[in-house]
Amino acid sequence: MTDFQKLSTYAAAFIHPENDVLARMEEEARQVYIPIMEKSSIAFLQQLIRWRNVKRILELGTAIGYSAIKMRIAAGPNAKIVTIERDREMIDEAVKNIQKLRFEDSIQIVSGDAMDELEPVAELAPYDLILIDAAKAQYERLFLKYTRYIEPGGMIVVDNVFFHGLVCNLDGIKKRQLHGLVRKVDHFNHFLSERDEFDTVFLTVGDGLAVSTKKPLP
Numbered sequence: 001m002t003d004f005q006k007l008s009t010y011a012a013a014f015i016h017p018e019n020d021v022l023a024r025m026e027e028e029a030r031q032v033y034i035p036i037m038e039k040s041s042i043a044f045l046q047q048l049i050r051w052r053n054v055k056r057i058l059e060l061g062t063a064i065g066y067s068a069i070k071m072r073i074a075a076g077p078n079a080k081i082v083t084i085e086r087d088r089e090m091i092d093e094a095v096k097n098i099q100k101l102r103f104e105d106s107i108q109i110v111s112g113d114a115m116d117e118l119e120p121v122a123e124l125a126p127y128d129l130i131l132i133d134a135a136k137a138q139y140e141r142l143f144l145k146y147t148r149y150i151e152p153g154g155m156i157v158v159d160n161v162f163f164h165g166l167v168c169n170l171d172g173i174k175k176r177q178l179h180g181l182v183r184k185v186d187h188f189n190h191f192l193s194e195r196d197e198f199d200t201v202f203l204t205v206g207d208g209l210a211v212s213t214k215k216p217l218p
């Protein structure tokens with residue numbers, strides 16, 4: 001069998017950052033372990049945004065603004081991206097990065113916990129696409145909370161649904177806390193696949209992407 005990890009690394013090597021700011025962000029994230037999206041995952045998301053002419057995007061989990069900037073590049077100058085982050089230091093970094101590219105008119109960072117009611121989020125709804133890339137333990141609650149902000153045809157994309165492959169190896173995880181977290185992600189994947197109001201596909205891209213499209217009303 002082909003080594004999936006090897007193949008992923010091979011494919012990711014073809015993806016190059018669009019500008020120096022992104023190149024530096026990738027390097028910084030690698031050096032200080034900031035968990036930005038994997039190259040192939042964000043590249044796929046950029047294609048999805050182009051295919052579907054996505055303009056209004058909500059992101060849960062900004063970190064240093066890497067995926068928000070990448071999505072903005074794919075969606076073009078008319079894009080409106082709202083991105084939620086609760087960590088002050090991350091927000092400060094993201095603001096700087098967004099300013100370097102003069103994207104502040106199209107990317108709005110909302111400071112706070114995505115589990116709370118955050119006013120600017122409702123203002124731009126409905127969204128064409130919601131990216132969930134926040135705390136894994138909260139995936140199910142975040143999904144349930146934010147479905148109201150998309151209409152039929154709208155998409156919810158969730159990153160890291162394979163949890164470094166651990167979802168296939170639950171019994172082999174010895175650390176209790178990690179086991180609990182992976183079980184939650186596995187449970188979330190089942191929950192997602194059982195949502196009648198969505199069509200969902202799980203993609204073996206990067207660390208696993210779930211793409212769910214809201215079905216038309218019956």
Ligand SMILES: C[S@@+](CC[C@H](N)C(=O)[O-])C[C@H]1O[C@@H](n2cnc3c(N)ncnc32)[C@H](O)[C@@H]1O
Nearest residue numbers: 036037061063066067085086113114133134135
């Ligand atoms: C995986 S990183 C996001 C990476 C980013 N999407 C990228 O690819 O550039 C997750 C981020 O979500 C934030 N986060 C986690 N749970 C959150 C929540 N409930 N509300 C707001 N931010 C959250 C963390 O502080 C962290 O910066």
